Amino acid sequence: MVERVTIDHVGHRGDGVSLTTGDAVYVPYTLGGETVEVDHVVGHHPDRRKLLAVDVASPERIEPFCPHFGVCGGCAIQHWAAEPYHAWKRNIVVETLAQAGIDCDVAPLVDAHGAGRRRVTLHGRFGTHDVLKVGFSATSSHDVIPIDRCPILDPALEGALDAAWGLAELLTSKMPVTKPLDIQVTATANGLDIDLRGSGPLPTPLVTALSRVAEQHHLARLTRHGELVLQRLPPTVKMGRAEVTLPPGSFLQATVAGEEMLAALASERIGKAKEVLDLFCGVGPFALRLAEKSCVTAYDNDAGAVAALAKAARTPGLKPIRAEPRDLFRRPLMPQELRDVDAVVFDPPRQGAQAQALKLAASKVPVIVAVSCNVATFARDARLLIDGGYRIESVVPVDQFRHTSHVELVARFTR
Numbered sequence: 123m124v125e126r127v128t129i130d131h132v133g134h135r136g137d138g139v140s141l142t143t144g145d146a147v148y149v150p151y152t153l154g155g156e157t158v159e160v161d162h163v164v165g166h167h168p169d170r171r172k173l174l175a176v177d178v179a180s181p182e183r184i185e186p187f188c189p190h191f192g193v194c195g196g197c198a199i200q201h202w203a204a205e206p207y208h209a210w211k212r213n214i215v216v217e218t219l220a221q222a223g224i225d226c227d228v229a230p231l232v233d234a235h236g237a238g239r240r241r242v243t244l245h246g247r248f249g250t251h252d253v254l255k256v257g258f259s260a261t262s263s264h265d266v267i268p269i270d271r272c273p274i275l276d277p278a279l280e281g282a283l284d285a286a287w288g289l290a291e292l293l294t295s296k297m298p299v300t301k302p303l304d305i306q307v308t309a310t311a312n313g314l315d316i317d318l319r320g321s322g323p324l325p326t327p328l329v330t331a332l333s334r335v336a337e338q339h340h341l342a343r344l345t346r347h348g349e350l351v352l353q354r355l356p357p358t359v360k361m362g363r364a365e366v367t368l369p370p371g372s373f374l375q376a377t378v379a380g381e382e383m384l385a386a387l388a389s390e391r392i393g394k395a396k397e398v399l400d401l402f403c404g405v406g407p408f409a410l411r412l413a414e415k416s417c418v419t420a421y422d423n424d425a426g427a428v429a430a431l432a433k434a435a436r437t438p439g440l441k442p443i444r445a446e447p448r449d450l451f452r453r454p455l456m457p458q459e460l461r462d463v464d465a466v467v468f469d470p471p472r473q474g475a476q477a478q479a480l481k482l483a484a485s486k487v488p489v490i491v492a493v494s495c496n497v498a499t500f501a502r503d504a505r506l507l508i509d510g511g512y513r514i515e516s517v518v519p520v521d522q523f524r525h526t527s528h529v530e531l532v533a534r535f536t537r
């Protein structure tokens with residue numbers, strides 16, 4: 123059913139919100155003040171509408187720069203001028219903290235897109251008439267939109283799409299692949315690092331054929347579910363003074379600029395602390411920089427990431443870094459383990475760090491720096507620290523995932 127509605131504002135997920143019919147309905151790719159024609163979406167989203175036409179456009183509307191925008195699910199916002207987009211993203215942090223009753227200053231949004239995304243997961247699957255498609259998921263569906271280029275990728279990912287198509291074509295021509303393939307590509311100093319997922323067990327001749335494709339595309343490394351298929355060169359990234367060899371599948375911040383900005387904001391807020399804990403440390407982008415001034419103990423439950431950090435910690439000129447695997451959801455550090463610590467930085471996954479925040483709240487650590495990729499779970503954990511007697515200082519929102527509704531932040535707590 124085609125309707126004409128007015129958009130009130132852009133919601134926290136990046137969709138325009140219309141209140142015209144009483145209940146809120148969500149219309150992707152629209153802006154506040156616009157009048158648009160929409161249609162109902164068939165499927166599971168009774169409150170979503172499909173944009174058919176913009177009748178009255180906002181003066182803030184701009185031309186999207188990617189031909190796939192509006193179909194590909196990768197970007198939610200390319201149609202909004204930079205200034206109101208920045209204000210909207212900062213406001214997501216302001217409103218979420220206010221809803222949690224957290225009263226603090228929120229700094230202007232810091233852009234950290236830099237050269238673009240250095241890591242991307244492409245999907246390969248068959249469409250109608252058994253035509254292979256390699257690209258990103260479509261908006262609100264599991265369909266794959268075939269992609270030949272993506273302007274938000276770091277130029278260091280050049281060749282990623284060709285290599286992904288090459289690997290998917292080989293696999294699907296030699297065996298029935300019924301599940302979607304996930305092809306995670308990371309730009310490293312020595313070339314592309316690719317981990318393939320979803321193919322299931324492969325016969326040896328096919329693994330040999332895959333390694334030939336990896337050679338053709340000059341990949342640094344190809345793994346399958348984390349198991350080595352071929353390594354031509356070690357896939358390394360520079361973190362401060364150190365060089366880290368990435369374990370397959372470990373977490374890595376999405377842009378180089380994002381990692382550098384989050385690490386710089388965290389280091390600044392840690393200051394001159396002697397003994398620092400880095401919780402949820404990953405491969406060590408914070409620990410390896412903090413160790414230029416402080417002794418660091420680092421924990422993460424990804425044993426591969428911890429081993430990579432322990433190796434990189436041998437970089438000459440760094441103060442000692444002790445890195446240990448530990449599940450911080452099940453075994454958070456206890457107040458007595460936090461006794462001689464001068465500062466803590468914690469950067470949990472999207473679920474947040476509830477169990478650890480409770481123990482930190484009961485500790486006497488003078489400075490705690492939270493880095494977060496989910497303002498809702500951050501607000502919950504911040505509440506625990508504040509209720510435990512910590513004061514929250516200014517929160518800095520960081521825009522690493524430009525064109526999406528994701529926002530990172532860094533906050534400092536003191537007691």
Ligand SMILES: C[S@@+](CC[C@H](N)C(=O)[O-])C[C@H]1O[C@@H](n2cnc3c(N)ncnc32)[C@H](O)[C@@H]1O
Pocket residue numbers: 373374375402403404405406407408421422423424427448449450451452469470471472495
């Ligand atoms: C947002 S990443 C941050 C990693 C690192 N600080 C960085 O900037 O690259 C979250 C990290 O939490 C780790 N993690 C997830 N669940 C965990 C758990 N239960 N215990 C400890 N670490 C966990 C992941 O392995 C990942 O390295």
